[in-house]
Amino acid sequence: MLVTNGNLEQLILLENNKNTNLVLTNTMVRLFFICSLLFLISCEKEIEKTISQDYEADVVVNSIISTDSTFSVQLNYSKSVYDISDFKPVENASIYIAVKDDIDDIRTQDFFLDYQGDGLYTRGNNPIGGRTYEMVIEVDGKIISAETYVPKVLKAEILTESKSSNLNPKTKQMSVSVEIAIEEEENQSDNYYAWDLIPLVESTPTTVNEKPNETDKVVDISNDGTGSNPGGDGSTISVLTKNEGISGAVPALSDESGKITASFEGISETTEETEDSEYGTDPQSTSQSLNTKRYKLKVWSISSDYYYYLLSVQQNGPGNSEATFVGPYSNVTNGYGIFAGYNLQEFELEF
Template identity: 25%
Template sequence: MLRLSLLILIVAFMTSCESRRAFEADEFEREIVLNSIISTDSTWNVKLSYTKSIFDDADFSLISDANVRVINQSSGQSFFLEQKSPGLYCRGVNPFEGHEYSLIVDVPNNPQVRATTYVPSVLDVSVISQAVLDQNGLETIEIDIEIEDDPGEKNYYVWEISPFTYEERLDNTEEIEIPEIHTIQPLQSVEGETSPTNERLNVSPEDTYAVTAIDDSQSDSSDKQTSLSSPSFISDSGKTGGKILNRLVVNNDILKGIVEGSSNAETNGQPIFQLTVMAVSDDLYEYLQTYENYKQTAVKNTSGSSPSDLFSNIENGLGIFGGFNVKTFNIY
C-alpha cells in the first residue's frame, strides 16, 4: 500500500475511533464506528469498533458479532464479509471502478448501520519534471501534473509530494511498479543562456503551487503554497476542457537540503521525491479536508478541538466509507 493511501487508512481507523461526543460521564452513549476505504487495487476490509468515554482508560471495544453485507448498487449483486480478526471483516474480491456500493451492518442491540460510496474511475495522469533556473540563476524543479478529467462527472483529487526515503522503499513489500519521472534539464543556447524545453504545459498562475518545507509557514512567493508531505485538494468545479493542470515549483533551498541531507542522493540512482495523485469519492474528499482542518486546529489549541468534528457519512454511527484510486510517481 502506498504512503498516502496508508495514511488515509490509519487516519480513518484511529481518529474516528477516538470520536467522543460527550464530556460528562453520565451522558455518554457509545456508538458504532465503521471505517472502510475501498479501491480497485485492494480487497474488501471493514473495521468495526465502539466509541468510548474520555473517562474510560480501557482499550477500544472491537465488534465481533456483526453481520456485514455489501451491495453493489451498480450491478445489484450482494455478498457478506467474513470476520478475519476481532473487529475486522474481509472478503478477497476487489471493488470495480465506477461502481457504487452500500454497506449494511447489523450488530445485536444496535440500530442498523448503513453507508454508501463509490469507487472513482482509474486515474489517467501524466507527469513532467523539469529543471528551471529562477531569477537568481539557481536551479529549481517544476513538476507538471496533467489529469484527464471526465467533464461529465464531478471529480475530486488529492495529491501529495514527499521527499523519497530509502526506508519507504524497504517498507513497500508489495510488487508495485512505480513509474520513473526523470527531470529534464534546461536547453543550452549558443549564448550560454538556458531555457525550458518545449514540453512545458500551459499552466495558469492560480494552478501553480510553491512547495515549502514541512515547517515553513511563510513564503514570499506569489503562488499558492503546499508543504512537503501535506495533501492538497482539487475538485474539477469550474474546470473546462477535460483536463486538470497543476504545477509544483520546488525551490533551490529544498533541493539542496534533500540531496545534501540524504546518504542515498540522486548520484546513487535514488529518486528525490515521490508524488502521489489520487482520485477520491466526494465523501472521502470531505473527510480528508476536515481531518487536515482538525490537525491545524489541534496544533493551535488542543483543548478546543475534537475528532468528533470529522466528517462522517455513516448512518447510525461514526467513521468513513469512501473510495479512491491512486497513481504514484518517483521523481529523479
Template identity: 25%
Template sequence: MNRNYILLLLFLVVSCTKDLELSYEKSDQTMVVNCLFSENEAWKVTLTRVKSYRDQSDTYIDDASVLIVPENNDTIHLVYFKDGIYGSDEKPISGVQYRLVVRDSKGNTITAKSSIPLEPIISDIKPSTQRTTYFSNANLSDYTVMPLSFRISANDSANFVRFCFFAFNTKWGYTRYMVTKETISELRKLDFPEAYLGELEKLIGVSMSSYVYFTVIREISEKYELPSNGLGIAVSKLKEKKVTTRYEDSFQSGYLFSNSIGFNNVSKDIWNVLGEYSAEKELTLFVTDVPVLNKGSQTNFKEEYWLEVTGMSEDYYKYEKSYIKQVNNLDNPFASVIEVYSNLTNGVGIFAGYNSQMIHYHDY
C-alpha cells in the same frame, strides 16, 4: 452546658449526612465505521464504538453482521478477524456502486453507499531543476521548492483528487534490514536487558527500511532507558539484505504546494494538495528540494521523484479535508470545533472508494 451543646451539634451533623450519587456521562455507544476501499486491496471494514474522554482504548465490535452489497451482483458477507476488523478475500471493482450494511447485536443498522471513481489522467509532465521560494499561507513560512507542471484530464462532471510527493533514494532504498537470532545473541553478550531483547525478538525476520527500523528501535530503547550509545549498537547488529523491489516504507514523503485555482493545501498541512475539477486543467505544483540538496554532487546514486495521484470519491474528498482541519486544530485551544465529515446513516465514520497511482517523473 458547653459539653451538652457540643454533643447536640455533633448529633445534628451526623444525622444530616447524606450519600450523594454523582452522575457520570455514559459512553456513547454509536458505531464508528472505517472503510476506504480500492481495487488494490481486499475488502476490510473496521468497527468500533465512539470513545468518551474516560476511555483509554478503543472498544472493538466483534459480533456484528457486515455486508457489502454490489449493484447487480451477489452480496459479500465479511467475516470477523480481530481488533474490530471484518474482511473478505474479494476485492472491489472500479465503477461499481457498493452499499454497506452493518447490523450490531443491539439491533442497530448502519448503511452507506460509495464507488471507486475513474482514475485521473496525467500527461505532459514537465519537472524543473530550477529552485524558487514558495511562501506558504498555511503556516506563513518560506520554502525552497522546484516547480512541477502537468495536465490533468477530467473523467466525470465532478472529479476530486489528492497529490502527494515522495522521493526514493537508490542507494538506501534497495537495502532492507532485519533482526535475526544472531542480533539477539550478540546483544545479549553485551548485557542488553532481557526485557529489551524480548521486544526485539518479536521483530525477527521482519524486513524494514533503515529509517523505519531506526525509528522502531529508538522507541524501544527509550522505553527501557538505554544509554545514548545503546541505540547505535543495536542498529549496527541488524542484518542487511539487498533487494530489487521498491518497498513502500522506503519512500520518503516531502512537502508539496500549489498555487493553481481550486487546488491547495488544507489548513496548516504542507504534505497534501487537494483539488476539485470538472474539465482538463494545467497545474503547477511545487515540490521539496531537500532530497536533491542532500544528494549534492554525489553521482553514485539517484534521487527518484514520484508523484502520488489519488482519485477520490466526493465523500472521501470531504472526509479528508475535514479530517486534516481537525488534526491541525488540535493544538489550538481557541480554534472552533471541526466535525469530521461522515456519509453513514445511523452512525459515524466513512465508507468511500478511491484509486491511487504512483508516477515516477524525474531522477536527480
C-alpha cells in the same frame, strides 16, 4: 524637588506646591512598575469538569476501499476521551455490501463480509472502479449504512518536470515542479484528487557550517512513500479538488479534451540567515543546497467523502472557546466514521 517617598500624605502636603505635577509624575512612575506587573501577567483558572457517567458508545466505521485491494471494514465503538482503554472492537456485526449502480453484473459484487477478529471484517473481492457501493451493517439491533463512490483508475501523464533554485532571493528557497494532465472521469460532476511528492534519493548536502550526516528534506514532503491510501500512514498529504483549483502556482483547468492540468510544487527549505526575518537571527543557521534527483509522485483520485474526511481529520482537535469545533466528516448513517473509495497512480521522476 524630587520626591522619592511618594506616599499619599506627602502628596497632600505638596499639593499646593509648584512641584505638584512633578510629584504626581514621580509617584506614577513608581506605580507604573507595580501596576505593570499585575497587568501583564496573564492568569489561568482551572475548572474540573464533571464526567458524564452515562456514556453511550456508538459504532464507528473505518473502510477505505480501492481497486487494488480487497474489501475491508474495521468496526469499533466510540469512547470517552477520558477512558484510557483501547477502542473496543465490534464483534457481532453483520455487514452486507452491494453495488448501488444499475449495471448488468452488479450481482457479483453483492455479498456479506467475514469476521476476521479484532473488529475487522473482510472479503476477498476487489472493488471495481467507477461504481457506487452501499454498505449496510446490522449490530446491536441497529442498522448502520453508508455509501461511497470508487473512482476509476486514474489516467494521467507527466507534461513537464523541473527543479528550480533561488525561487525567492530573500529566502533562498528552491522548488521542484511537476505538471501533469489528468483525464477527467465522465459523468462525474466533481473529481477529487490528492497528491504527494516524495524524494527517493538522499544526497550529500553542501553546508556552510559543516554538519555531517545531514539529510536533505523537502518541506511538505513528509511522506516516506509507504502508505497506499492518502494519509493512510498517518502523514499529512495535500488534498485538492477540481472545483477548488489545483494546488500549486498555476491553477489551470482545461475542459477542451476532458483533461485537467495540474502543477505540483514542492518548496525546499532553507535555513540561511535572513536579515529582515521577524524571527531575528539564528546564530546556528546554515546554508544548504538540495541535490535530490529522484522523486515519486503519487496522485490519488478520491471520492468526495474521502476528500472531506481527510480535510476534517487534519484539523481535528479538542477545540477551544475561540474556534468553531471542527468535527470529522462522516458519511455513515446511524453511526460515525468513514466509508470511502480511491484509486492511485504513481510516477517516478528524475530531475
